[in-house]
Amino acid sequence: MARYTGPACRLCRKEGVKLMLKGDRCYSDKCSIVRREKAPGQHGANSGRRRVKEYSLQLREKQKAKRYYGILEKQFKNYFVKAEKKTGQTGEHLLTLIERRLDNVVFRMGMADSRREARQLVRHGHFTVNGKKVDIPSYIVNVNDVITVRDSSRKSPRIKVLVENINGRTIPAWLSVDKDNVVATVAALPKREDVDFPFEEHLIVELYSK
Numbered sequence: 001m002a003r004y005t006g007p008a009c010r011l012c013r014k015e016g017v018k019l020m021l022k023g024d025r026c027y028s029d030k031c032s033i034v035r036r037e038k039a040p041g042q043h044g045a046n047s048g049r050r051r052v053k054e055y056s057l058q059l060r061e062k063q064k065a066k067r068y069y070g071i072l073e074k075q076f077k078n079y080f081v082k083a084e085k086k087t088g089q090t091g092e093h094l095l096t097l098i099e100r101r102l103d104n105v106v107f108r109m110g111m112a113d114s115r116r117e118a119r120q121l122v123r124h125g126h127f128t129v130n131g132k133k134v135d136i137p138s139y140i141v142n143v144n145d146v147i148t149v150r151d152s153s154r155k156s157p158r159i160k161v162l163v164e165n166i167n168g169r170t171i172p173a174w175l176s177v178d179k180d181n182v183v184a185t186v187a188a189l190p191k192r193e194d195v196d197f198p199f200e201e202h203l204i205v206e207l208y209s210k
Contacts, residue, residue, distance in 0.1 A: 017064065058207035061200050068197055069098050070115050075138065080208050091201025092192040099190040102129065103137035105147055109177050109184040110169030111162050126153040141186050148183040172196070 066076050083093035098104065103119040106127060112118035119137040121127065127134060129147055141147065153159050163182055171177045172194050176187040 055207075058203045061203040062207055065095075065098075065199055065201075065204060068115075068199075069101070069104065070119060071098065077208070080204070084208075089192075089201075091199075091205045094204065095195045095199060095201055096190045096192065097140070099195060100140045100142075100186075101137065102127070102134060102139040102141060102147070105141055105175070105184065105186070108172055109147065109175055110166040110171065110179075111149065111159075111182065113162075121159075126150055126156070126159060143186050143189060145186045146183060147186075148181070 062076070065071075066073065071079075079097050080090070080094055083097055084090050086093045099108075103115055103122050106112050106122055107115045107118040111127075112121055122137045122139075123135055125133050125135040126149060127147060128150055129139065129141065129145055131146075133150060149159060149163070154163070166177075166179050166182065172190065174186065174188045174190045174194055176185045177183070178185075
């Protein structure tokens with residue numbers, strides 16, 4: 001399945017929740033969830049009247065997680081398989097594994113307004129991990145990895161704006177960020193409480209376990 005290229009706000013309306021796909025716009029009155037609460041499509045106004053089945057709840061939770069992190073189905077299923085092999089709660093392992101993606105780390109360290117922008121910046125080779133350029137958004141970071149902006153990229157007008165605004169960002173506890181030099185160090189592996197979105201991951205596990 002190809003990556004979705006349509007309006008990002010349509011996905012939020014489909015799931016009925018802010019997926020924070022448009023950065024600062026999601027916090028403004030321009031947010032589509034605020035302006036148009038109904039789901040997209042000609043039957044959107046009647047979506048709340050339908051009987052919600054168990055499978056539908058599970059599917060929507062999985063779609064919500066995929067869209068929140070910007071991951072395709074095959075990738076997401078592969079993460080689930082890896083999480084399932086670990087000891088403990090599969091759902092928690094799934095979310096914390098995805099949190100370690102490089103595009104998510106770039107977003108969480110404050111160097112992008114959205115995960116979509118972070119993914120684009122990583123693809124364009126603007127970041128290094130332990131001194132080496134990495135242009136793979138799905139790259140999984142580990143404890144003590146050091147992520148920073150490439151010296152040659154610091155001249156980019158967009159990078160300059162992001163660097164100037166980094167002081168206003170909230171950084172998760174598992175990342176240690178030197179905001180003056182724009183250097184992030186993975187201080188620890190993320191925990192479930194570090195995931196700042198109210199997922200019901202048990203529904204995803206139930207869906208894939210059928």
